Amino acid sequence: MPSRSDLANAIRALSMDAVQKAKSGHPGMPMGMADIAQVLWCDYLKHNPTNPQWFDRDRFMLSNGHGSMLQYSLLHLSGYDLGIEDLKQFRQLDSRTPGHPEFGYTPGVETTTGPLGQGFANAVGFALAEKTLGAQFNRKGHTIVDHYTYVFMGDGCMMEGVSHEAASLAGTQGLGKLIAFYDDNGISIDGEVDGWFTDDTVKRFESYGWQVIPRVNGHDPEEIDQAIETARANLEQPTLICCKTIIGFGSPNKEGKESSHGAALGDDEITLTREKLGWQHAPFEVPQDIYDAWDARGKGRKAESDWNDKFTEYKAAYPDLAAEFERRMKGELPANFEQVANDYIQSVNDKGETVASRKASQNAIEALAPNLPELFGGSADLAGSNLTLWSGAKGVSQAEPDGNYCFYGVREFGMTAIMNGFALHGGFRPYGATFLIFMEYARNAVRMSALMKQPVIHVYTHDSIGLGEDGPTHQPIEQLANLRLTPNLDAWRPADAVESAVAWKCAIQADDRPQALVFSRQGLPHQARSDEQIADIEKGGYVLKDCDGTPAAVIIATGSEVGLAVEAADQLNSAGTPTRVVSMPCTQRFDAQGAAYRESVLPNGIKRVAVEAGIADYWYKYVGLDGAILGMNSFGESAPAGDLYKHFGITAENLVKLVKETV
Secondary structure (H helix, E strand, O other): OOOHHHHHHHHHHHHHHHHHHHOOOOOHHHHHHHHHHHHHHHHOOOOOOOOOOOOOOOEEEEOOHHHHHHHHHHHHHHOOOOOHHHHHOOOOOOOOOOOOOOOOOOOOOOOOOOOOOHHHHHHHHHHHHHHHHHHHHOEOOEOOOOOOEEEEEEHHHHHOHHHHHHHHHHHHHOOOOEEEEEEEOOEEOOEEHHHOOOOOHHHHHHHOOOEEEEEEEOOOHHHHHHHHHHHHHOOOOOEEEEEEOOOOOOOOOOOOOHHHOOOOOOHHHHHHHHHHHOOOOOOOOOOHHHHHHHOOHHHHHHHHHHHHHHHHHHHHHOHHHHHHHHHHHHOOOOOOHHHHHHHHHHHHHHHOOOEEHHHHHHHHHHHHHHHOOOEEEEEOOOHHHHOOOOOOOOEOOOOOOOOOEEEOOOOHHHHHHHHHHHHHHOOOEEEEEEEHHHHHHHHHHHHHHHHOOOOOEEEEEOOOHHHOOOOOOOOOOOHHHHHHOOOOOEEEOOOOHHHHHHHHHHHHHOOOOOEEEEOOOOEEOOOOOOHHHHHHHOOOOEEEEOOOOOOOEEEEEOOOHHHHHHHHHHHHHHOOOOEEEEEOOOHHHHHOOOHHHHHHHOOOOOEEEEEEEEEHHHHHHHHOOOOEEEEEOOOOOOOOHHHHHHHOOOOHHHHHHHHHHHO
8 A cells, every 4th residue: 555655656757747748837836735635535535536526625716826736636646538649748728637627628737827925815606605505405304505715825826815815714704614725835926935934824823713724734644634623623714724835746856946946857866756756667657556546536526426325315315405506506597587687678768767876786786686596795895885785695603604795805816716616616696896997906807807718707887987976096097908809708887777687697607708887977868779779789889879870980989888879869869970889898709700790880981089088099990090099098087077088188079070070
């Protein structure tokens, strides 16, 4: 029977061999955390390599994702569909073993990691989702949601601000099934961290309400085992296990040094490491007895089978709950969602009220959420401004975890990364809100939701200089362009309550990409539409107001500037310049339409003018070099909204003048 050190050395050997073959990567962390990983994966982790998507598996995240070969080695050794040839293709084009773990590329990888700290924040989302889902569905004698979330993190994760945000909230929520392993090796890329990282990590996490287990020898399996037992015994607090490790463990000349962090060890050093570890096997060669000891497939199949038996009993006792659970875990919307949404949109159109689109958003949530128990909302301390609360909203807390809303506090980055974890866990459709300008704090987590194609709904209010007196620090200028240029993300800026309702419908139906819903502070006038025009809103851009005959000009507008465009078009049409108004609430959706539809909305050869109270340059892709743009080319100012629109020249009068000059 192989020893624990033999099993851990298999990780070290595969990791250093793959990095060496690729001639790039990070061997130090996998070699340093191999002993911790061996104890966790062999003795505690509940998973089924033959079915990586089994619902009640424990979730494992590698927040220090640069050490990806640790995770790939674990997946390969324990029996996932990740062969030795996959490891040999580490960091190569089209391989299943990319440089950092990527969701959707590798079976068993729960989330994309690499930007440090975000995997940890995702883990908080996973753990909060598990606790909330369990509170919603578990019944006495029938526990069907019961799994742990484990996360590895390093010094870099600890330094990143997002870890502070997420850890603080995790302690407040009492996420007792969240267990984090801190790889305290004292090394980062620049060397020994003592010169720039002297936090008392134990005190910090204790102040967050965590159970902290300090000074664990990360190379002593018995100490690691005892720490995990202690962590699992405390279901009231998340646990941080502080493991003192040696980066590059086993490398005679590079262990404990930054030189093992982010570069291949080299052939000569690998030979010496094999000798020191007693690993007398060729590169990428693992003895069968070690494979057998690692193989988790039999144990995993039994764990899943046992859970299936539990669920069968649950289904017999609570058939309606079981059906709802299955629907939510499949990510299916209620069968009547489309009809409910369409009926609501029609009622909004019939009502025809002038209202701020942020209020229209809240009205849409109020109408749609009662039919969507999977909708899980939140705001970064701006619920009263973002208008994300609705009559059925119930905040989750340590005492009452069965809610559907999280008060995230002033934690925009943490909120967004946690929402990514919620979406990845399954069973929820998360939305979270802040002011559009503070998307900047959360930007990389927004990017990660797009990279992973997760159905997260990012709600942003106070969308332009129209927010007024708070001034340029709070007035978004370039943020909309940023969102629109992000692959795999749809950014909506609705013009009125009808477009806001359609945006919410589309956002909820989108299951393969995140959505950004951008709303105004100020009231927006209702625009009259036919049923066909209402249907065309979902296409992202459509003809809102047309002229008689062939237009001489097309005005393209979004959000609060659509009303201004309609006013200008009325003047132009009356003065003999036939003008069409195109409302384009979602440019990504419009771009995805067929050429014939896009041509019908924006005919070639017709002069185009765009108007939006955001950065002007974005709109050149639609108006071309012979068109014109009325927008912002500077930051804003502090003044009432009406004064600001006049100050920056975004008025119907100036738009009329610009169209005439362009034509």
